[in-house]
Amino acid sequence: MRLSQRMIYLPLFCWAPQGFAMEPVTEIDLYADVDVIQTGTRLQQPLMQVPASVTVIDREMIAASGATQIPQLLRLVPGFLSYSVSGSQLGVSSRALSPDFPGHLEVSVDGRSVYQPALSTVIWTSLGIAIDDIDHIEVIRGSNTAAYGSNAFLGAINIVTVDSLSAPQLSLRTLHGSIDTKEYSGRYTGTLENFSYSVSFLSQRNSGFDAFSEPETGPWPTHTRKDDLNNQQFRLQGLYTPTLNDELDVTLGFGRDRIKLPENDVRGYHNRQFDNHYQHVRWTHQLDNGDVQLSFYHNYLHIEDDTVLGLLSELASDLTGMNIPPAAIPIAFPGQVDEVLLGDIRDGVSQRYHLELQRTFDINQQLRTVWGGAYRVDRLSSQFLLGHDDTIDEEQYQLFGNLEWHFAPAWRANFGLMVERNAIVGSFASPRAALNYQLSPNHMLRTSITAGKRTPSLLSVYQNTVITFADGTPIDQIIGNTGSADEESLNMLEVGYLGQFLQGDLTLDFKLFKEQLRDARYDAEEAVADIDGERRVWRNGLDWNNKGAELQVRYQPDERWLMSWQYAYIDIDGELPDDTSPESIGTHIPKHNTSLLLAYRPLPAWQISGVAYHTSEMEWTGGDDVDEITRLDLRIARDLQVADWKGKIEFIAHNVTDDYLDYDEENIFEPRFFIRLKLAMN
């Protein structure tokens, strides 16, 4: 029997004026993931589908850790080391050597790379943000060159800041305590017509380690025995949404950061001042299928050291232990007289311009892709670093793509490729192939193979540092280059498991990995005809193999408890090439590295938390040999409510157990105590 088309219940849907101008919602929309990781492949993927090992440090972990500086948070990532080169210069490394300026990790803030080509590293104090500005940190543990290129050679860290829409209207924070710590930070969020913004500031000061108790000797008039920090940063973040499908994010910032760099030879520090500013604009246009994103950023860093080395005669006397009178200088350097020498970087400028276009879309139900290209210019000028006044520009082109293929219900493959080209090494490609097998909705096995490539840093290719007389006549060659450079390479295989138990309360992430690193850049000693007969030279040729395991367990049975345990084991096989006696680098990375975070709320307004860290004995590449380190941090926090203000007061203790050496024998980390107060008003 035929049915009529008469509907006795009116359709409960309001029909759009133009009928179905848009596809209606489908069951795929309803069951799509909302929480996603983007740093793995550039595609938005839930944790269970990311083809890499990921650690997410969220707001709860950040708060419970009691960390007072951003690099300290990275101790909560398996295999990551956070250390103090001095009281004011911080370093982070993973599965690589640990020099004063570590440089094999990509670090970005809201997608803007903060890597500094002039120094081949990240200036952690110049990020422009306070810990309380961070919403979460995504860390890719392992090479991610296929998605982000050279900088992500051994990992990628993306710091995602609190959105101006969700932040309280006004928040003020202050931290006081040991080592004369005085920190103030705040943020104001507001709305102009169609534009949401936040303005934030950070002011940090501390006196660093109680180091170099012995008086320094020699001339060194500008050197100091204190490694204090004095850092001020300002930031403006804006969000403009002109239409339903368009979003414009704008971030502008500037700051001044004064740190101290160790000069172990003279038992003191020299001053370094960074003046930075940056601009980041990102336009995202949502399409029916995926989106297109165009972004541009510019980082500017001015480096100024005010180092005065003193009279050459006094300097030479101090270094040689002999009495060299001023009259000896014209004999050693015909045509010259004894004069005061200047050292270190003066008026150095490092810049990066980066323009990028990215398109994300679904090819069909099984295939999703992201592809794009970038044009980047790294610019460096520094008489001291380069030996000349000219500016060096390095243009780099990137083409990247990732294809996710969901070829069977339980199987998902990812193929990623980054092709880069620059004048230093020409063209090179970094591919990755990964396979994820979902045993069940809460259990996933994955494996991936990566062949990563890294272009040598601008500094390691062009550095030519020479101490000269005022007229440019060379006195001592410090570090130079060979005039040629090749790309560094890495082959990585990893097998991992990610499981969720107890309705997601317990997460377990385990992986085994094997890496071969070849032709890494390092600075080796070389004989030259100068005052001391030697200099250091950047060259390729450092090879090593890593194999190991990483484990991360997070358990949060309810709102009162949080536990997060991280552990990494690594076995390294390799040697630092040296003409006389090659040195094993097996000791440069600790075999065992673990951290355990525990937090408990005995009452709704109170939280007690602690983090224990343990690192087995090691030799810091730029520092000293240290025994195994055990450190315990504790924190008690109480929520506050004063009129319209909500807040928190925290009592934080760092290293409540024995003193330990942090990177260098001068950096004796004694127990430190802090009080932090936060107030926020909506």
Added chain:
Amino acid sequence: MSVVIYSVQRVLALLLLLCAPLLYAGNGIVLLLSSDALPYREVEQGIRATLFEQQSAIPIASLTLDSLLSEEAVLPDDIDVLVTIGTRATRYALQENISDTIYSSFITASGLLREITTEKGFPDALKGAVVLDQPAERVILLAKLISPQATRLGTVVNASAPNRLSEFKRVAQRRGLKLIAASLFEESNPIADLKKIFAKSDVFLVIPDKANFNSKIAKWILFLSYRHRVPVIGYSKKYTDAGALISIFSSPLEVGRDTGERLLSYLSLKSQKAPMVRLQYPRYFSLSINDKVVESLGLTIGNEAQLKERMRQQLSASVRDESGLVLEVVEQ
């Protein structure tokens, strides 16, 4: 003792299923899945479990649309009902007229209405459906339970796509609440519109709609909810995990179970008289609470089971059919 009886029942049911082809006179049910993905398989699992528990003797088979299109599988002739699971399968079955008795499941109401609102008129082959959307009555009752003092509800819909605003407004009014909604157009400034809504709302409802599946908008809704301290009711467990206070949804298993029961009911009535075409909301549903958000908002709402029980009591007292109807087509 009851365990023994239960075991015997299970064995009998199993025997019945094994002997089904011999006992059942018809040709049975075929499930056509939109794809082999897990949610579709879970719907299938729910349907099969229901038929098993009801000791049904109806033979049941399944195939995916891809296997049908690639001719790896063939649709049997003269089946009693073709159950299409998901939008793709429903669209294909209706467009290609592959069966004269189609029951649709695991599809959104807007998706289904799009398929049946064609120039050719209402497809005769469609005999019923279980859609995925939650009835407005259920969602608004939940809002009332989590925030008893609430008088204003907020939501946002895409003006260029079909939406359920009028249904929600009507039900809200019946419950003494005012629903304030922003209709977003292409040229709208979504944040400005959302801010206005959040400023005036006690609870924000995320009605499944194209506006709310714009990932940016989903993110901004959650951000603004923190800022304005307005609880958000989402539509999936994943939305809860992302930061909504609570979500109300029907899992694929629940939809499958409901579909199985309605299929049996349809088949038992089929021999008597051609039944009405009923496109219905899912009878079973789940709640998922984000305890962190509960705590940060300082609310006391109980757990999922307690809330669900309170909803059940109030719904059965106020609504004729808890599951509600999307629309109903009757004989002329």
